[in-house]
Amino acid sequence: MTLDPAGPDLCLGVIGAGAMGRGIVQVAAAAGIRVLIGDAQEGAAEKAVAFIANMLDRAIDKGRVSAADAAATQDRIEIVHGGLMPFADCQVIVEAIVENLEVKRELFSGLEEFVADDCVLATNTSSLSVTAIAAGCRRPDRVAGFHFFNPVPLMKVVEVIGGELTDAWVTDALAGIARRIGHHPAVTVDMPGFLVNHAGRGFGTEALRIVGEGIADFAGIDRVLRDVAGFRMGPFELMDLTGLDVSHTVMESIYDQFYQEPRFRPSPMTRRRVMAGLHGRKSRRGYYDYADGKMVSPPERKVPEARPLPVWVSPAEPEARAALTAVLRDAGAEMREGTDPPGDAVLLVTPFGDDATTTAVAQGLDAGRTVAVDTLFGLARRRTLMTTPVTDAAVRDSAHVLLAADGTAVTVIHDSPGFIAQRVVATIVNIGCDIAQQRIARPADIDTAVRLGLGYPKGPLGFGDAIGPRRVLAILEAMERFYGDPRYRPSPWLRRRALLGVSLTTPED
DSSP: OOOOOOOOTTTTEEEEEEEEHOOOOOOOOHHEEEEEOOOOTTTTTHHHHHHHHHHHHHHHHHTTOHHHHHHHHHHHHEOOOTTTGGGGSSEEEEOOOSSHHHHHHHHHHHHTTTTTTOEEEOOOOOOHHHHHHHSSOOOOGGGEEEEEEEETTTOEEEEEEEETOOOHHHHHHHHHHHHTTTTTTEEESSTTTTTHHHTHHHHHHHHHHHTTTOOOOHHHHHHHHHHHTTOSSSHHHHHHHHHHHHHHHHHHHHHHTTSSSSGOOHHHHHHHHHHTTTBBGGGSSSSSSEEEEEEOOOEEEEEEOOOOOHHHHHOOSSSHHHHHHHHHHHTTEEEESSSSTTSSSEEEESSSOHHHHHHHHHTOGGOOOOOOOOOOOOOOSEEEEEEOOOOOOHHHHHHHHTTTTTEEEEEOOOOTTTHHHHHHHHHHHHHHHHHHHHTTHHHHHHHHHHHOOOOOOOSSHHHHHHHHHHHHHHHHHHHHHHHGGGGGOOHHHHHHHHHTTTTOOOOOO
């Protein structure tokens, strides 16, 4: 069977007139597709069409669309009533109704009484198995997932999900429709979290683990991941925006659906906070407090008033040493050279994956005078200092003063394998690599979908290539050695490409 996504007579049905349904209607009609919209709730479809008209008027005012094009878009939208019969002539129907498996099955089963055998039935589900939805149909081969992100007109990615019995022509047709409406189709198989939510597991869960170990607080982690790694929002800001009640449920669901895969292990902290009603912006209190709808961020730690001590930088990582030494010289630091660390100096180390204690012991350094500095993402926007459990306060404060001398922000944390940015980004890369290893999606689709769907500065594989696969592997291996936790076991996709020295985006036949 075939369906021409570019055909002038293509008719798309959308059932469900909420935020997702009306968004799908708007982008499809704007792309020249005739769209029927219906909803079981009286007046819901009319409200959705009025909302679309208002959005188009605003677009006209901002010069983003002409009045003629806006009128043509509205003319392609038709509200239908009277059950499912009016959708009989549609070639594709997208359901965007309540996230309930039995309700979706019942809808598709009812549609099969009226639509042609080659009509594609697509579900916009974000969390339910496409295969399970299709299992209630007479023709499960024409059922697929078509998961948009909210708001649909702005989020230019859609997951196209094939169930176990979905025919290839069905996902091909949906991918073509996605391209027609200006969205990137990320073709993926039916797995928990599909592609985007699956790939996003490392960001929040690893940040929660860092807090849970007492390494840093919420605001400190958010600042580091924004300023150092380049994320638009920190994980705790994001959970407050999404709503912790929603984020917590997704964390537990995906963890359980993957049979307690350690990489996705949630934190008990989120359950406690949900029970306390600390949901984020909507409850006016979450990881942050909110006043008049605005986040109240706690003040940063002040630069201490301390006398700068002489500094010695470990030569173990030559490139990192050079970058750190340049910053210290610009700050006027009294540098100590040589391979043997002097007894009167601050001993700075630059580990990748290891904590400050392990590094000090491995290099034979005085742990009381050792401070670690994260150089993985450069030292331009924010600097992260990490102490051992016995680092002298005067040593710590002296390092802080010197590295803040040019006005660059400094975050001081307790001992942690991989600091903050190293361990969070390495976890993200590793999960992305395992998605590629399982052939859930193509490497290019993984990166594009994550950038568009989650707003990351790079996709997981692109992040890994920017850092270097061998370095990511080293960070993960160091964390796995320290914790003895399979959470950090490197993906075969990463390990093999690191050993071969090739890009993580290199596909396999």
